[in-house]
Amino acid sequence: MYFMQLRSGLIIEKTACYFRKEITKRHSPRTGISxxxxxSASLSTYNDQSITFVFEDGGYEIYVEDLRKDQEKDKVLFRYYDFQSPAHGTGDGVDGQTLLVNLSPTKDKDFLLHANNKEHSVELQKCENQLPDQAFFRLHRKSSKCVSFECKNNPGVFIGVKDNHLALIKVGDPSEDSKSIENTIFKLS
Known part of the structure; x- marks a missing residue:
């Protein structure tokens, strides 16, 4: 990210995101994901609420909260994976490749965000060896700054915000209100 100030005093912010393949550190042979x-990036909701992971009582709590303008946003560690998925074509990949991501606190990489499909919730759990499918999310780019995260093991279900908590939201479900799609969009900065 860089800024350019024009003679008129207007400041232009330019964000660029580049990806390149590197030697893998982790590999999940069971799933073929590398x-x-x-x-690291700051993660906030479409309505500019910050997502933070706070270590309390031996575990992590996830908070969705408004921040003051001068308060710095916490960073979240994003790990990007290649995944060949011929049966599911909605990920933002190229030539059948889907881009998967998992998320963790930057300070503790062993805790990963998990989809709890039974309780329709999202929680941080410790993972040391095998990475379960619940820790992977398909990355969908909505714009240059906005993304959504679809559960790898539950198509059509996305991470979203419900009652100021992260939850799993089924997009297109008639029981959900019309704001459910907006509640599944996040900003990266």
Whole structure:
């Protein structure tokens, strides 16, 4: 990210995101998914609420909260993976490749965001060896700054915000209100 100030005083912000393949550090042979890059970024909701992971009582709590303008946003570690998925074509990949991602606190890489399909919730759990399918999400780019995260093991279900908590939201479900799609869009910065 860089800024350019014009003579008129207007400041232009330019964000660029580049990916390149690197030697993998982790590999999940069971699923055929291989890590190719990772980076940290701030994660916020479409309505500019910040997502933070706070270590409390031996585990992590996930908070969705408004931040003051001068308060710095926490960073989240994103790990990007290549995944060949001929049966599912909605990921933002090229030539049948789907881009999968998992998320963790930058300070503790062993805790990963998991989809709890039974409780329709999202939680941080410790993973040391095999990465379960619940820790992977298909990355969908909505715009240059906005993304959504679809559960790898539950197509049509996305990470979203419900009652100021991260939850699993089924997009297109008539029981959900019309804001459900907006509640599944996140901003990276």
């Amino acid at each position: 890590l190719f890059t990772e980076h």
